[in-house]
Structures are given as C-alpha cells and as structure tokens.
Amino acid sequence: EAGVTQFPSHSVIEKGQTVTLRCDPISGHDNLYWYRRVMGKEIKFLLHFVKESKQDESGMPNNRFLAERTGGTYSTLKVQPAELEDSGVYFCASSQSRGRSYGYTFGSGTRLTVV
Amino acid sequence: TQLLEQSPQFLSIQEGENLTVYCNSSSVFSSLQWYRQEPGEGPVLLVTVVTGGEVKKLKRLTFQFGDARKDSSLHITAAQPGDTGLYLCAGPNSGYALNFGKGTSLLVTP
Numbered sequence: 001e002a003g004v005t006q007f008p009s010h011s012v013i014e015k016g017q018t019v020t021l022r023c024d025p026i027s028g029h030d031n032l033y034w035y036r037r038v039m040g041k042e043i044k045f046l047l048h049f050v051k052e053s054k055q056d057e058s059g060m061p062n063n064r065f066l067a068e069r070t071g072g073t074y075s076t077l078k079v080q081p082a083e084l085e086d087s088g089v090y091f092c093a094s095s096q097s098r099g100r101s102y103g104y105t106f107g108s109g110t111r112l113t114v115v
Numbered sequence: 116t117q118l119l120e121q122s123p124q125f126l127s128i129q130e131g132e133n134l135t136v137y138c139n140s141s142s143v144f145s146s147l148q149w150y151r152q153e154p155g156e157g158p159v160l161l162v163t164v165v166t167g168g169e170v171k172k173l174k175r176l177t178f179q180f181g182d183a184r185k186d187s188s189l190h191i192t193a194a195q196p197g198d199t200g201l202y203l204c205a206g207p208n209s210g211y212a213l214n215f216g217k218g219t220s221l222l223v224t225p
Contacts, residue, residue, distance in 0.1 A: 004157070031211070033212070033213075035213075035215075041217070042119075042214075042215045042216060042217045042218070043158070043203070043205075043215040044215070045208075045212035045213060045214070048210070048211055048212060055210075055211070056210045056211065056212060058210075058212075059212065091157050091158075093157070103148070103160045103163060104148075104158075104160060104213070105160070106150075106157030106158050106159070107157050108155065108156050108157050109156075109157050
C-alpha cells in the first residue's frame with residue numbers, strides 16, 4: 001500500500017508570506033495527525049482529525065495555523081502569515097485504529113524554513 | 116504534559132558492540148512506542164509495548180517496558196551500521212496524541 005505522502009518536501013518562504021502544506025494519508029485511515037519538530041526540540045503534536053472532524057487541536061500554536069481535511073481524505077495545513085519561529089519539520093501521520101496499541105505511519109515531512 | 120527523557124542523547128559505537136538506550140518519565144503511560152528515524156524521512160514504528168514488564172524482541176533489538184509503566188529501554192545486540200539512526204520513544208497523552216522524547220542519535224561505524 002502507498003504510504004503517507006507529504007508535499008512539498010521543502011519550502012523556503014519569507015516572513016509574512018503564506019504557505020500551505022499537504023498530506024495524503026494511507027487510504028482508509030480515518031485518523032490523521034499533524035506534528036512538528038522545531039530544531040533542538042522534540043516532535044510535538046499539533047492536531048488530530050477523525051475523518052473530516054477535528055478531534056483535538058490543542059497543540060496548534062496560534063490562530064496563524066489553519067488545518068483542514070475536506071471530505072475526510074487529504075489534509076492541508078496553512079500558515080498565514082508565517083513567522084521565523086514557524087521554521088521546522090512538519091510531519092503528518094495516519095492510523096486506522098485509536099486503540100491502545102495503535103501504530104502511526106508517518107510521512108517524510110515538510111521542512112519549512114521562514115527567512 | 117507527560118515528559119519523556121531519553122538517554123544518552125548521542126551514542127557512537129563500533130560494529131558488533133551492544134548498547135542500551137533509555138526512555139524515562141515521571142508519569143505512567145498506558146503504552147509506549149519506539150520509532151527509528153533516518154535523515155530526510157519520518158519516524159518508522161518499531162514496536163509498541165503495552166503491559167508493565169513486557170519484553171518484545173525484534174531480531175537483534177529487545178524492548179522492555181518498566182513494571183510501573185514509567186520507563187522503557189531498547190537494547191541492541193551486535194550493532195550494525197544499518198542500525199544507525201535516531202531512536203525515539205513516544206507515549207499517548209490523555210487523548211490520542213503522542214508525546215515524544217528528543218531521541219537518541221546512534222552512529223554505528225564499521
């Protein structure tokens with residue numbers, strides 16, 4: 001089966017610009033997650049979709065970040081306007097189950113650099 | 116937030132050596148996962164441990180979950196260059212999000 005696909009793989013934008021990241025989960029996976037790793041820090045949770053609904057968005061840094069998952073398929077994460085501290089690697093993951101033993105499949109990530 | 120501390124942060128060893136990396140927390144986790152990440156890729160799930168005291172083996176990798184479910188260890192026997200990577204432990208919070216440790220960066224040289 002195809003894995004979790006993210007694009008672009010890299011993005012360099014100027015402060016104040018807008019960037020949209022896309023994630024295509026594994027087909028049939030209802031659960032989709034966004035995570036971010038800022039340099040020197042651990043990977044941190046941003047939000048969780050179940051199908052098209054936001055189950056948990058407690059990790060979203062502020063209202064400059066907007067995530068959508070129209071139709072419960074692919075998801076986008078938009079940052080507008082981007083700030084320097086938004087630089088990092090953004091990972092998307094999907095899973096089929098939400099049980100105690102669930103396992104995530106991660107995409108390769110989008111490396112965002114804000115200059 | 117349930118913090119996960121991983122040690123050591125960096126580890127450089129020769130091929131054939133054994134090693135153990137640790138994942139510790141002051142909080143109890145219902146389960147812990149171990150991932151391996153290579154440069155330019157996302158984390159890849161190695162194992163999930165669920166029961167306190169559980170031991171799981173994956174070829175030369177042995178994973179143990181502490182009896183109190185607050186810590187875990189990963190032991191690699193006869194390390195090979197292909198084992199090089201960033202090893203991450205992660206545990207679920209009260210919801211379904213994962214809390215990650217910062218990872219142990221392992222380098223195995225021939």
